[in-house]
Amino acid sequence: MRVESGSTASGDAAVEVTGLMKRYGAKLAVDGASFSAVAGAVTAVLGPNGAGKTSTVECCEGLRRPDGGTVRVLGHDPVTDGAWLRPRVGVMLQDGGMPQGARAGDVLNLTAAMYARPWATGDLIARLDLGSRLRTTVRRLSGGERQRLALAVALVGRPDVVFLDEPTAGLDPQARIAVWGLIGELRASGVAVVLTTHLLDEAERLADHVVLMAGGRVVAAGSPRELTGGTDHTLSFGGPAGLDLTELAPLLSAGIAATEVRPGHYVVANRTPEAHLLPGDVAATTAWCARLGIMPEGLVLGRRSLEDVFLEIAARQNEVIGA
Numbered sequence: 272m273r274v275e276s277g278s279t280a281s282g283d284a285a286v287e288v289t290g291l292m293k294r295y296g297a298k299l300a301v302d303g304a305s306f307s308a309v310a311g312a313v314t315a316v317l318g319p320n321g322a323g324k325t326s327t328v329e330c331c332e333g334l335r336r337p338d339g340g341t342v343r344v345l346g347h348d349p350v351t352d353g354a355w356l357r358p359r360v361g362v363m364l365q366d367g368g369m370p371q372g373a374r375a376g377d378v379l380n381l382t383a384a385m386y387a388r389p390w391a392t393g394d395l396i397a398r399l400d401l402g403s404r405l406r407t408t409v410r411r412l413s414g415g416e417r418q419r420l421a422l423a424v425a426l427v428g429r430p431d432v433v434f435l436d437e438p439t440a441g442l443d444p445q446a447r448i449a450v451w452g453l454i455g456e457l458r459a460s461g462v463a464v465v466l467t468t469h470l471l472d473e474a475e476r477l478a479d480h481v482v483l484m485a486g487g488r489v490v491a492a493g494s495p496r497e498l499t500g501g502t503d504h505t506l507s508f509g510g511p512a513g514l515d516l517t518e519l520a521p522l523l524s525a526g527i528a529a530t531e532v533r534p535g536h537y538v539v540a541n542r543t544p545e546a547h548l549l550p551g552d553v554a555a556t557t558a559w560c561a562r563l564g565i566m567p568e569g570l571v572l573g574r575r576s577l578e579d580v581f582l583e584i585a586a587r588q589n590e591v592i593g594a
């Protein structure tokens with residue numbers, strides 16, 4: 272299989288979002304979000320439900336008109352330059368956006384016919400294991416099959432930029448690995464891949480750049496390694512919900528904080544890149560548990576994952592909102 276590169280060079284900003292605002296009536300869904308996605312890289316937009324990810328990506332796709340700020344895709348405005356962008360941008364929507372009564376094979380072939388240099392459909396069909404479903408109508412496909420067809424439709428025009436909304440949601444492990452392989456090849460061929468996902472291990476594995484959104488804002492951005500602090504240690508354990516962590520705080524070294532990331536689940540980790548969890552912090556935490564008569568269940572000293580970062584940021588957001 273061959274994926275040809277488009278007109279952008281690796282490293283060019285293919286998508287630039289600056290101070291984006293999006294309102295629905297009184298609801299401010301996106302509140303000044305800024306980020307960019309470069310060619311030849313995977314950019315993952317992450318965040319809890321309602322963070323504003325879909326609204327942001329829909330503004331990039333030209334499906335929604337921003338209420339403020341600017342969006343540029345390949346240097347063009349997705350709303351006013353939609354006709355120029357359409358052959359260069361692939362979009363995979365969560366609901367597929369495909370005609371329900373049409374056969375899967377017809378949907379793919381008719382889409383391919385709209386492009387000057389389409390991807391060989393036979394190859395996409397084999398890669399996404401759709402061969403036995405071509406005569407089935409979209410309506411009758413399983414959720415995972417519909418998802419794979421939507422991905423094929425998004426890629427068949429050999430776009431320079433692809434937007435993938437939760438591309439592996441609901442896929443079995445085998446299909447997920449096939450999709451990861453395709454995404455890796457798109458990146459290698461110079462495509463700018465922008466995806467949203469709730470699977471943090473997927474983001475950690477695939478993404479070169481992560482944009483973490485909460486409450487309509489970008490609250491953190493960087494490579495997975497930058498966000499997780501690379502080799503920094505983190506201590507996690509379970510205990511009764513709602514422990515008073517203010518007594519533990521002064522016992523920890525500078526820049527180290529304890530957070531209840533979800534009820535009854537605690538993480539002790541650095542809050543600044545300069546700080547590092549030290550053996551004394553582990554001893555202080557277990558001694559504090561012992562003083563309270565608490566057995567720290569599942570006590571683990573490990574490396575911080577993107578999921579840890581995500582939960583810590585979400586917990587801090589809640590603290591701010593609750594304050």
Ligand SMILES: Nc1ncnc2c1ncn2[C@@H]1O[C@H](COP(=O)(O)OP(=O)(O)OP(=O)(O)O)[C@@H](O)[C@H]1O
Pocket residue numbers: 295298299300318319320321322323324325326327
């Ligand atoms: N068409 C709409 N009308 C009114 N409110 C909307 C509309 N679309 C989204 N919202 C609201 O805007 C906020 C952001 O929604 P959005 O779908 O962008 O978030 P998200 O991060 O993609 O969430 P999820 O992870 O659940 O898909 C939410 O509070 C949502 O209820």
